[in-house]
Structures are given as structure tokens and as C-alpha cells.
Amino acid sequence: MSVPSPSSVLSLDLNDDPSTTLEAATWALAAAAGDHGEPGGWADQDDEVLRNQGRASAGTGRAIAGKVVPALPGLAERLDGQGSRILDIGTGIAALALALAEAFPRAGVVGIDVMERVLELARKELADAGTEAAGRVTLRHADVVDVAEQAAYDMVWLPAPFLAEAALTQALPRLIEALKPGAWIVVGTNPAAPDLLRQAVAGWHAIRNGGNAYDADRMTKTLTAYGLRDERRFPTVPGGPVLVAARRI
Template identity: 55%
Template sequence: MDDNVEQSDPVAVLEGQVWALAAVVATLRETGTGSLEEALAADPVRTAVLEAAGVVRRDGEKVIAASVLQLGPAAANVASARLSSMRQAVAAAGGEAVPGWDAQGDDVLVDQGRASAGTGHALATRVVPALSGLADRLALPGSRVLDIGTGTAALALALAQDLPHVHVTGIDYLERAVRLARRELDTAGPGPADRVEVRHQDAVDLRERDLYDLVWLPAPFLSQDVLDACLPHVAAALTAGGWLVAGTNAAPREPLLAAVAEWTAARNGGSALTSHRMSRALGDLGFQDLRRIPTVPGGPVLVAGRRPDRAASASHHADER
């Protein structure tokens, strides 16, 4: 018997990659509550899988990990995101054919929500200070942030924790997610959670004007039709000079990853919108100071744009005439 038969079977290789991903997720979860060194030492056989997958390598007695494992406190959030994706893959393999987030179990929604907490902290501590005038706006009592597709409100709560003067409104079209969000906020207790409100609302029905200083828009979780319909309303809901920050997919270079991105977007009722397409859409709406902000390697790319103030907007329309 040829010893290389199994190794040449692409399905067997894919199955091995699933287990390698499981090893990564398990290690990340343990890193979130301890140290990477402890997680690697705790299960040498699992670490051997990581080594075979190229995620870690040995230099003598020392084990050197790839950057994906060197995330510190953010490791638990990344683990939750990967775990959510794996749960969805298992559901697809089991024949669950109903698309959309409303078909996902509570455990998937909670995992995805916990993953978004890291995005909220990154927005508050790294992105907000980098956007002109935004930190000053959000330091004022009564400043407001809109979290579209709030899910279980983990991102909204993270923003409230890091930005002590803001009031965060989270909206979601999925009523069950809003119920889970209210439960999570109740569990969080008094404090920042008091400055977070959630409501059952579709982004296309947003009609508030000149209210929010910052809007977070997770584009991969919205369909292309919803994005096209809601973006003008989102722009109108911003204060003059306010910022929209949109999460977008990194454009996969590998054909397999590109195909998977399209499949998962279709199953979940979302989109595989890239940062370049989002930038064009915001430019068409008159947003200024457009910029793309990478996150972790292979992770989402943030697209930020500033709504022009009234004088600049009036001048722009006069020039067009």
C-alpha cells in the first residue's frame, strides 16, 4: 500500500486543517486567561499539531509562535470569532439550509458578540484618537455613538467602557439578538451599561438626522441591498463633521478563501464587501478624509470617512452646479 495515498487526498488534508484550526482556537482561548507559554506547554500533543500546521516552530528548546497566537488579552476575542465561524461551518455540514443570522443558535450569536468586544476597544483606544476631531467630540458629555447590527451589544458596551462621556445606541433587525443584548447588559451591572441602549430596528429604517458623532457599520453582516438602502440614512444621521467607521472584508488572495467568503456571506444574509468598494460608496455620498485602516493580519479592514460640515457641503454642491 502506498503510504502517500492518504496524504494526497485533498479531503483528508482539509479535515486535518479543521483540526489544526481547532488547536489554534483552543490555544487562543487559554491564552486569553493565562499566557501563551502556559497554553503551549499544557498540551504538547496539541502544540505538535500547531507545529505541523506552521503556526509554531521550534528553535532548540524554545517554541516560537506566529503572530496569530501573540495577541495578548485580545486572544479570547479572536478565539470567539473563530469559534463562531466553526459552529456555522458545522451547521452547514449538517445540512442546515436556512440562511441568515436569525437561523443561528444563541451560542453562535453570543460567541460573535464576545468577539466584537475587542473591536469596540480597538475603536475607542486606537481608531478614535486617529480621526480628526473625533476624540474631542466624544469627550463631551452628551456625545452619541450608533452601533449598527449591535448583536449582543458587546461592542457597544466596550465603547461605553472606554469613552466615559458617550451614550451608545445599538440597533439590530434581529429581535432575539436584542433580547440577548439586554440580558448581557443586565449582567454587566450598573456603570457603563447605563449609557447603552438597544432597540429592535433595521438599519434601512433609520431616520434620525444630525445626531451621532460616530457610527459603526459592520458591512459584512449586512446584505448588499441593505447597505445600498441604509448608507444615505446613515450619512444623514451623522452630525456635521462626524465620522463613519465601517468594517469590511480583506480581499482574499487565495481562491479558496474568496469562495468561502462569498458562501458564508450568502448563508448569513451578509456581504463580502471589500474596503475599496466601501471607499467608493462613501466617496459617492460626499464623505471626506477617506482612509483604510488595517487591523490584524488577515482580519477586517476598517474604512473611515468624515461627513463634511455644512459650509463645506454647501460649497461642494455650489461647485457641482
């Protein structure tokens, strides 16, 4: 297993923005509850719940833009280039996508989601925003396993806990192919359990509830196995999600 050096483990303090702390808590609870669009999950929530949960993700977008991107060599410069592109997986109401578009005024952001209903909410959110940044967000009704673009994006954001095991395993090589040479994927993961037994129990529980067993350790190992390099980790709140980043060579 590839274990990052101390210099590549960077703390991502979300406590300076209440919305990012809420996002971390929502994310962890959703992953534990198997809230992956199955009955009783996202698909059964009313519109206001979807809006409120989605808006919380704007804080995560700002944290990625302000703390993760500057720490990844060359990424800020790439996203400052005219025509740069970001892919937002599971965009929801596009709050995170809009936050990234606002942070990188030369970048276009593509947000994909499998729920047409939530994309309708996203279109309204973007229309209500009425900003230049909102005009650079493109929404697509698509499944992550169907991403087929080659060398198209400077950054891909993937909130891994929300995907089923089979879908995530199938999607990862496609998303890596979608990166331009030198581009970065940033993956939200659950933290690794402290011992093998707890890791096994956590993985079983996640898969049973519609998620996956890719914790931060497994995700790092998988990305490097696909040939990505310069892996970095960004812990958030104690016991909360860990963002894993790696670059396509």
C-alpha cells in the same frame, strides 16, 4: 477610485487581545459562510453560541476605542463631550456597545438589531453588568435600512459584511445623514482581492450567500462618492477585516 495615501493606512494590531483575534476570525468565517440571519445562520444558533460570539465583539469595541478613534482627527474630543452619541449597527448582545460606553464615559450608545431574541439576551447582559456604562446603552429593535435620524451621531459603527447587498446599498446614505457634521463612520469590510477575477468571484460568492460585494476598496470609493472625506483604512490581522473610516464634512 480614491486610494488613501500611505499615511492614512494605519495597521490595527489585534494580536494583543485574544478576543479581538477571535472576533476577526469569526467575522471572516461568518461572512464567507453567509451567516446573515438566514436559515442556518445567526437566527438558528442557540443562546450560548450567540452569547459567546457576541462577547468576542467586545475586543473589537476596545480596539476601535483605543486605536481607531485616537487616529481620526477630532473624534476623541467629540466623544469626550457631554451628550455625544454612537450608533452600533447589528448590536447583537451589546458587548461592543458596552465596550464603547465604558471607553467614552460621556457618550450614549444606541445599539440596533433586527433580531428581538438577541436583544433580549442583550438586555440581560446589560442588566447583569449593572454598571453606569451599561445604563448609557440604549437598545432598539430596528432595521438599518429604517434609520431616519438626521445629524444625530458623532460616530457610527457598521459591520458591513453581515448585510445583504440591497440592504447595505440602501442603508449607507441613511447612515451618512445620521452623522453630525464633522462626525465619523467606521465600517468593517472584507479586504479587497488582489486581482479583478478574484474580486468578481469573492463578490459573487458573498452576494449568493446573503452578503454583499463591498470590499475595502469599494466601500472607500462609495463613501467618498457620498461626499465624505479624510478616508482612512485600518488593516487588522493578515487577510482579515479592514476598517474603513471617513468623515462627514
